[in-house]
Amino acid sequence: MNRLAPILRTTLALLGQLPARAAWHGRRALAFLAGDPQADRAVPPTGFTAWLTLLTAGAMAFLAVFALALALATDRLADRWGAELAQTATLRLSAPGEELAAQTAAALRVLEQTPGVAQARALTPEENQALLEPWLGPDLPLESLPVPQLVEITLDGGDFDAAGLRARLEAEVPGAVLDDHTRWRAPLIEAAGRLRGLGVLSLLLIAASTGAMITLAAQAALAANAQVIRVLRLVGARDIYIARAFVRRFTLRAAWGAGAGTLAGIVAVWLLPSADTAGGFLTGLGFQGAGWLAPLLIPVLVAVMAFAATRAAALRSLRAQS
Amino acid sequence: MIEFQSVGYGYGGRTLFQGLSMALAPGSFHFLTGPSGAGKTTLLKLCYGELVAPQGRVMLWGRNAGAMDRDAVALARRRIGIVHQDCQFLDHLPVAENILLPLTVAGRQAEGDANLRELLAWVGLTQQAGQLPPELSGGERQRAALARAVITSPDVILADEPTGNLDWEMSQRLLTLLIELNRMGKAVLIATHDLNLIRAAKAQVATRILRLRDGRLQQAGADL
Known part of the structure; x- marks a missing residue:
């Protein structure tokens, strides 16, 4: 929401509450x-x-x-x-090829049971390819590289506890890294604020x-x-x-x-x-x-x-x- | 109305006058004479609060001018009509509006419309009402200044060398106007070098002649 709007609304409200005084000033101004x-x-x-x-x-x-x-x-x-950034988070899973699918499934189970998470979805290999393409080119042999599995988490704006989720993931899905975008969001908001x-x-x-x-x-x-x-x-x-x-x-x-x-x-x-x-x-x-x-x-x-x-x-x- | 109580004034280390006492009562007619630089204009400025006496007190209608704020001085000036030697007009305004200026600044414009025509006729400036001040002759400017000084019907009229730029006939005419005002009860104080003017006035009205010399105010008259 526009942060200047409340100031304008408050000013107008104050003017509205002072009809007699405003009228007097108005007459003087006229x-x-x-x-x-x-x-x-x-x-x-x-x-x-x-x-x-x-x-x-x-x-x-x-x-x-x-x-x-x-x-x-x-x-x-x-x-x-x-x-926008506050409503999403990303989970990164790094594991040998044969364990990655099991870890992904375990992580998705944990996320389904986590309050505040509206949706959790593992990115497909094509989506991973598209993400890396700007840096590594279009002909990347993704299957031969130890590329981590990314899980996109959409939050519902409720009581999402990032620290609690990290603790559960550490216990049930070792090697999973949760990024709730705080690191990205803060400097962007600070830049906009400046x-x-x-x-x-x-x-x-x-x-x-x-x-x-x-x-x-x-x-x-x-x-x-x-x-x-x-x-x-x-x-x-x-x-x-x-x-x-x-x-x-x-x-x-x-x-x-x-x-x-x-x-x-x-x-x-x-x-x-x-x-x-x-x-x-x-x-x-x-x-x-x-x-x-x-x-x-x-x-x-x-x-x-x-x-x-x-x-x-x-x-x-x-x-x-x- | 205006009273000097042991007033002293000087500038640049030079004393113009000291211990000066006098009073302008309603209906009085004073001349102020003295050599150039004796302080006649300074004395007039003390009368209307443009200058403040460092010694003694100048009382304006019972109030010490030195203790009055700027608004009070402005209000006191509305009771004083001032005729300067150099007249001092607003050159971008026609003569009629210049004459009405004291009423305009006092928010009394409505009174002026009724009086203006009569006043212009009285000072003989009916034809010049729409002209700008720079288009007037010296005598016409002096009469316009007098009209402006009296339009508010002030209690006191101060004139500083009002006939300085005028020929004898025009000086006589101006004097007649001032005497008429004095007969209406106005106090008049004229600072002048013009002895003929003083003699002409003495023949028509009871006058008091003050001479400013060597820093003192002396009563004069017998020698004139």
Whole structure:
């Protein structure tokens, strides 16, 4: 199961439990977005900071879509690898030719009586041949080689006790080696987990870079409008009034830029070949199901971040200018 | 309304003035004179809280300006109309919007619509309402600054060399406007070098003339 999904569900549930508070914040957000046209006009539009904010937010949102897709895809991958490998085990039997059939039969009897084992099946010589073919070639004289007999075990997800089974096999089928795939599964899951971590780290770095760029743009705009700020103060404007004009402008610019970047990112991810068509890891990078809605949070989060970053920068800058 | 209690101020190791006490009462009309660099503009800035006195206290409506937070200073400024020598407008906004700015920042735009036309006619700028400040002459800018200073009907009007860029006729017109405001009960403080302006005012209204010299505030007038 996707591990990020519960976090999203919990967030939505918390929002749902706070209708009155959410409504109040919603009204404030709408009033902020609607703005005060007169107040907005007090601050002249500044060309390069506007473009800087739009471009930065757009580019970062575009990258964030891919980072989010990577995080979600590796999350799915880890789950799939973990689930698939956890449901199977392999038994390897090594014995002289005449004893191998008896040992195989004994091992299958033990497995039939083992809780948690849904099915146990000895691989046929053809299947053994197919497994070795990539390394030893197609013309392998399998009957002349001491190739061990493999038994494929399918688990039913119940109480499978690998240690208990090993002890029974040691007593009844000496030379049998049980591999429950723990050795294989752990590094694969760890690798997927690290990829997911990289995706999340990328998202955090993108967020930090976006915040820093928007802060710099806001500070540049404030510095360029020092005379405007002086006049506004002269006529009795409070810092929050002056800051709000800048904050609203930067928040909306960042939201628009991030919206465009997110849309472009979603289209780019959508255009990737599907996993079914091409197979492999990267082709499974796209979103699945409700996961397609996750990128829609990016413009909202960018706007919230732009609001916080610009507000802090504006108030700090206004304090410094006094 | 505004009271200086033993105020001292200096910068760069130089004392501009010290032990300065004065009060601006409702309906009073003050001139502030003195040589260039004596500290007239500094004194005005102390009046509206742009500067904080390191010595003594400046009281704004009974509160120590030095102990007021930034919001409180901003609110106090809404009770003070300020006319600067260089006027200080938002050059991207038309004259009418510049005049309305004190009401806009106070969230009182609705009041402005009713007063604006009358105010523009009073300062003779009806035709220039839609122009940008850089398109105005010096006299028109000064009158626009005065209109902006009074649109909130402030208790105090501070003017820093308001006639510095004006010819005599325009200076007289501006003085007439300030005297009209004073007769409405507003306290007026004008920092100026213009002795003719002071003489013209004395002929029309009871004025108090303060001279800032050698770091002290002196009563003047007999020699003017």
